[in-house]
Amino acid sequence: MISVIIAGAGSGSRSKLDKNKLLFASDGQTVIETTVRAFLPVDEVGQIIVTASVRDQKEFAAILCPLSDKIKVVLGGDTRTRSVKNALEFISGDITLIHDGARPKVSISLIERVIEKARANGSAIPVLPSTDTLGVGVGRIESVGRENIYRIQTPQAFRTDLIKKAYSFVADGDSFTDDSGVYCKYIGPCEIVDGDRENVKLTYPEDFGKFPFAIGTGFDLHQLVEGRKLILGGVEIPHHKGLLGHSDADVLTHAVMDALLSSVGERDIGYHFPDTDPRYKGADSIKLLREVMSIVASHGKKPVSVTAVIMAEKPKLMKFVPQITQNLAKELGLPEKDVGITCTTLEGLGIIGEERAIAVRCNLLVTDK
Ligand code: MG
Numbered sequence: 316m317i318s319v320i321i322a323g324a325g326s327g328s329r330s331k332l333d334k335n336k337l338l339f340a341s342d343g344q345t346v347i348e349t350t351v352r353a354f355l356p357v358d359e360v361g362q363i364i365v366t367a368s369v370r371d372q373k374e375f376a377a378i379l380c381p382l383s384d385k386i387k388v389v390l391g392g393d394t395r396t397r398s399v400k401n402a403l404e405f406i407s408g409d410i411t412l413i414h415d416g417a418r419p420k421v422s423i424s425l426i427e428r429v430i431e432k433a434r435a436n437g438s439a440i441p442v443l444p445s446t447d448t449l450g451v452g453v454g455r456i457e458s459v460g461r462e463n464i465y466r467i468q469t470p471q472a473f474r475t476d477l478i479k480k481a482y483s484f485v486a487d488g489d490s491f492t493d494d495s496g497v498y499c500k501y502i503g504p505c506e507i508v509d510g511d512r513e514n515v516k517l518t519y520p521e522d523f524g525k526f527p528f529a530i531g532t533g534f535d536l537h538q539l540v541e542g543r544k545l546i547l548g549g550v551e552i553p554h555h556k557g558l559l560g561h562s563d564a565d566v567l568t569h570a571v572m573d574a575l576l577s578s579v580g581e582r583d584i585g586y587h588f589p590d591t592d593p594r595y596k597g598a599d600s601i602k603l604l605r606e607v608m609s610i611v612a613s614h615g616k617k618p619v620s621v622t623a624v625i626m627a628e629k630p631k632l633m634k635f636v637p638q639i640t641q642n643l644a645k646e647l648g649l650p651e652k653d654v655g656i657t658c659t660t661l662e663g664l665g666i667i668g669e670e671r672a673i674a675v676r677c678n679l680l681v682t683d684k
Contacts, residue, residue: 316361317430318408318475319354323347323375323416324366324391324398335371337416339523346517348378349419354412355383357426364405365416366391366398394490396497400482410434411478413494414470417517426470428508433472438502440495441468441510468510471495477502528680529616531578533570536667536674547625547632547673548639548656549601549646554630558673561590565600567625567656570675571643572600572607574621578681579614604646616681618647622655623677628670632658 337347354360363386367375376388391398432439442465450456471494481501491497495505543557546565558564572584588595644651661668
């Protein structure tokens, strides 16, 4: 009889989801259910032990136990190694397969491959040749090339007596990233079978079809009057008129700030920096932008691409664009190529065309920090 252990007790913190990634549903079914279902059609499989954290144990059991009476959900430990060690106590088959809960695309042919090889040789580890050259080190690396270097997958199959023996040597503090590590250390080198490129481990947000970007949009307009400075993106532009406002009236920086705030679902700059507050009289908008950037950071986000169009009849802004771009790129923590500033006139039409106002529209993308 074949026993299967499915490791599901990890937190999945790299996936940046707000719950265990294995409980994330795609196509109406959780990842853990898809993974467990993959083993059910294999006749020889007589037992499936799924490890879960205290937080998820009940939910796992509610999803999985109705699928088959072969399935049991047990409590894992603080590490994958502890979890598998706990699960091994429940195992009664002569061959044990150990599989990552986050590899739902495991195929029946791969399952059969590892079973057959482990029966004959004691162990079977699915591997893929590394297509990347690998390096090892901390800070500085030494190249280990890619010849005879493999990426290791699961399910990993072992004769149950051998993997139990290997785990009996594991001390409380020991932590291995997988079971081949435990087997190699305490029993010997593992036999390999061809892995499967489809059999990926879901790890990062994009693996879950979660689009890791959010869009922001901002618009602002200020009156153009005599006797004020004209400041755009923190750059003072020589002109006989300037923009009217409670702060320095930097219309470009204001539109960028509103775009940033909207991208993380925050209220607008009028809410955060009210024009009734004397603290913001004549305020340098670039300083306010720095505050907005820290609000965005508090949401775990950072801008990745910013575009703005400045609508102004006069002055001609073209020659100031590089300086404005450089200034905003620095404040936004972006390379200049990711800050796109364009300028347009309004053909003499309307309040902008009549040089009574300047307006800016800004669009941007933020992503996870
Ligand atoms: Mg404004």
